[in-house]
Amino acid sequence: FFKVTATTMVTAMKGVGLTAALQYLYLIRFVEAHQIGATDHEGTPAGVLFANQLMPRERLPTFSVAPSNLKTILNEDAETDQQGGPLRFAVERIISGLYTSHYATWEKVADGRVIWRQAVEATHAFGNADECFSLNFHFSRYQMQPGCILNIYDPDSQEAIGPFTDKHNNPRNELWTPIVKSCDVIIETECQPGVDTSVLDIALQAANVAYQDFGIQRESSQDGDDFEDVDRKLASACNVNAVCNPDWDPEQRSIAAMSIKGTKFCTGFMVNNAMNDFKPYFMTAHHCQVNSENAHSLVTYWNWKYDACVGGTLSDVGAQYVEGAVFRAEYEPTDATLLELSKNPDASWHVTYAGWDRSGDDTEGSIAIHHPMVNDGMKISFSNDPTTTTSWENDNSPGDQTHIRVNQWHSGTTQPGSSGSPLFDKNHRVIGQLHGGHARCDHFEPDWYGKFSVSMSAGGFSNFLDPQGSGKSTVDTISISPTCGDGVLDPMETCDTNEFGTKTCSDYGFIGGGTLSCRSDLCTIMTDDCNGGCGNNVKEADEVCDGLDISDKTCADAGFTTGELGCHLDCGSYD
Known part of the structure; x- marks a missing residue:
C-alpha cells in the first residue's frame, strides 16, 4: 500500500x-x-467503489432510531451499579424485519455483481447529535454464501467494520458485530456474479446504540483527566497506563476488553491449560452475566492500550477482535465464568494465554491488569501488601475461603469496567479474577477477587484447564511461536508442519492408532485422525457424542426446553 x-x-x-x-x-x-489490521477485515465497500452506478444514499431504505431519554438510562445504570451489575454502554433498539435477505432489493453494477443496502441513522437517538457515539449490530440470522460479503460503514467519516464473510458462519446462525464508531451507517451485502442470492439467509435483529464513548479516540493529554475537565467520564487520574510496565507485557497481551449482547462491558483474559495446547479458554466474572444463552454474543477486543507511558496514542479498539464464544463453566461462589472463544485470536496479534497458580496460597504482593472504563486503554495496578483468603466482602480470614482480599492498591486502582480482570502474583500467574470492592483513587480500601484455586476444584474448571487430571499446581503464560510453520519443532510448539517429535496418537489416549496432524496457524497437535478415543471431536461407534460432534442434536432431542447442547467429557452422554 x-x-x-x-x-x-x-x-x-x-x-x-x-x-x-x-x-x-x-x-x-x-x-x-480502513486498514484495521485483521486479515479478514480488509477491503473497500461496493457502495464506495461503485457510487456512480448505485442509487444515492438519500434514497436508501433507512431505519431511524427513535430518541430515548438519556436521563432515564443513566438512572437505570446507577441502580445497576448499586446492585453490582456490569457497566452498560449502549441500549438495544429492535430493527427486526427491515433488513432481511428474503425481501432484499438488489442493485446490479456493470461487472455483474449485485449489492443490497440499508441505512441506519441514530445520530439523535438520545436527543442531541453529540450523545450517540457508536453502533454495533445483532443479526438474528446469518448464513453468508461464498462469494458474498457484508460491510457496515459510514461513507462520510470512513469508519467501517467488516467485511463479514462465510467464515463468520457459525452453528447458531447469528452474528454479533464489534462497534463501528459512527451513528449513521450503511449496511451492505455484496455478491459476486453467479452467486445464487436466494440461498442467503440474513436478518438484522437490532442496533445497539452507544451513549458511552467506548473505543472513541481522544487526545492523549486527556489521559487521567476528571470528567468535569473534558466532559467525559474517563478512567480515574491515579490509573497507570499498562505500557508503563513492559516487564508485564506478556500478561497484558492476555487481557481483553469485552462486550456482551452489544450493550455491556467488562474485562476478561485468555487462560492457559495444563496441556499448553492453545485452546482459546477465556475467563471473566460471573456478575458480567455471560452464560450459556448469550455467550455467542461476546466480542473480545485485544491489545487496546497506549503506546507510551505518559501521553502517546491509544490503539484502535476495532483493530483486533474475536466474535463469539461457547459457555463452559461457572461458579457463582467465586464469581467466575469460563468460556471458550469461537476461534483463537490471530497469531499476528501476539495474544498470550495467562499462566496460573491453583495452590491457593496467599502471596506477597499482587498485580491487576484491567480496562477500568469503556473509553480508556488498559491499566495496571500494584499492591505491596500480602493477600489474605476471605469470604466475599469480608475482612476476616479465612472465612469461606472463596475470595482473595487485596488490602489496598499502592499504584493505580480498579473501577467498574475492571470486573473480571485477572489478579497475578509476583510470579506472573493468575490467582483470581475481580469480583468487586471499594477501591478508588482517594479511597484506599480493599478489593476482592474470586479465588482461582477454588474455581478449579469446587467449580469444576479443572475439567477444562486440566482435562487429563495432571494435578499441576502451576502453569506459565504461553504465546504462539513466531516461527510456526518453518518445519522445526521449537520450545513453544507441540508440532510444526510434519514434525511431531516422538508423539503418536497413543500418547493422547487413542488406542486404535491413526495419524497426528498439525494445526498450521498454531503449531499444536490435532488428534482428529486418531482412532479409538474420546476427545477427538469425531463421534465413533461406541460414543453418544464427542466434543463438538453431537450429530446435529439439540437440547430438545435430549429432553430439555432451552440451552445449548454439549457432550460430556466421557463421550457417553449429553450435557
Whole structure:
C-alpha cells in the first residue's frame, strides 16, 4: 500500500473529469482509513467503489432510531451499579424485519455483481447529535454464501467494520458485530456474479446504540483527566497506563476488553491449560452475566492500550477482535465464568494465554491488569501488601475461603469496567479474577477477587484447564511461536508442519492408532485422525457424542426446553 497526496492525484488524473478525480481521491482516503489490521477485515465497500452506478444514499431504505431519554438510562445504570451489575454502554433498539435477505432489493453494477443496502441513522437517538457515539449490530440470522460479503460503514467519516464473510458462519446462525464508531451507517451485502442470492439467509435483529464513548479516540493529554475537565467520564487520574510496565507485557497481551449482547462491558483474559495446547479458554466474572444463552454474543477486543507511558496514542479498539464464544463453566461462589472463544485470536496479534497458580496460597504482593472504563486503554495496578483468603466482602480470614482480599492498591486502582480482570502474583500467574470492592483513587480500601484455586476444584474448571487430571499446581503464560510453520519443532510448539517429535496418537489416549496432524496457524497437535478415543471431536461407534460432534442434536432431542447442547467429557452422554 502506498500513500497518494491530493496534488499528485489531481495531476495523475489530468484529463479525467474533476468529479472522477475527487471520487478516486476519496477512495484512496477510505482505504487508508480502513486498514484495521485483521486479515479478514480488509477491503473497500461496493457502495464506495461503485457510487456512480448505485442509487444515492438519500434514497436508501433507512431505519431511524427513535430518541430515548438519556436521563432515564443513566438512572437505570446507577441502580445497576448499586446492585453490582456490569457497566452498560449502549441500549438495544429492535430493527427486526427491515433488513432481511428474503425481501432484499438488489442493485446490479456493470461487472455483474449485485449489492443490497440499508441505512441506519441514530445520530439523535438520545436527543442531541453529540450523545450517540457508536453502533454495533445483532443479526438474528446469518448464513453468508461464498462469494458474498457484508460491510457496515459510514461513507462520510470512513469508519467501517467488516467485511463479514462465510467464515463468520457459525452453528447458531447469528452474528454479533464489534462497534463501528459512527451513528449513521450503511449496511451492505455484496455478491459476486453467479452467486445464487436466494440461498442467503440474513436478518438484522437490532442496533445497539452507544451513549458511552467506548473505543472513541481522544487526545492523549486527556489521559487521567476528571470528567468535569473534558466532559467525559474517563478512567480515574491515579490509573497507570499498562505500557508503563513492559516487564508485564506478556500478561497484558492476555487481557481483553469485552462486550456482551452489544450493550455491556467488562474485562476478561485468555487462560492457559495444563496441556499448553492453545485452546482459546477465556475467563471473566460471573456478575458480567455471560452464560450459556448469550455467550455467542461476546466480542473480545485485544491489545487496546497506549503506546507510551505518559501521553502517546491509544490503539484502535476495532483493530483486533474475536466474535463469539461457547459457555463452559461457572461458579457463582467465586464469581467466575469460563468460556471458550469461537476461534483463537490471530497469531499476528501476539495474544498470550495467562499462566496460573491453583495452590491457593496467599502471596506477597499482587498485580491487576484491567480496562477500568469503556473509553480508556488498559491499566495496571500494584499492591505491596500480602493477600489474605476471605469470604466475599469480608475482612476476616479465612472465612469461606472463596475470595482473595487485596488490602489496598499502592499504584493505580480498579473501577467498574475492571470486573473480571485477572489478579497475578509476583510470579506472573493468575490467582483470581475481580469480583468487586471499594477501591478508588482517594479511597484506599480493599478489593476482592474470586479465588482461582477454588474455581478449579469446587467449580469444576479443572475439567477444562486440566482435562487429563495432571494435578499441576502451576502453569506459565504461553504465546504462539513466531516461527510456526518453518518445519522445526521449537520450545513453544507441540508440532510444526510434519514434525511431531516422538508423539503418536497413543500418547493422547487413542488406542486404535491413526495419524497426528498439525494445526498450521498454531503449531499444536490435532488428534482428529486418531482412532479409538474420546476427545477427538469425531463421534465413533461406541460414543453418544464427542466434543463438538453431537450429530446435529439439540437440547430438545435430549429432553430439555432451552440451552445449548454439549457432550460430556466421557463421550457417553449429553450435557
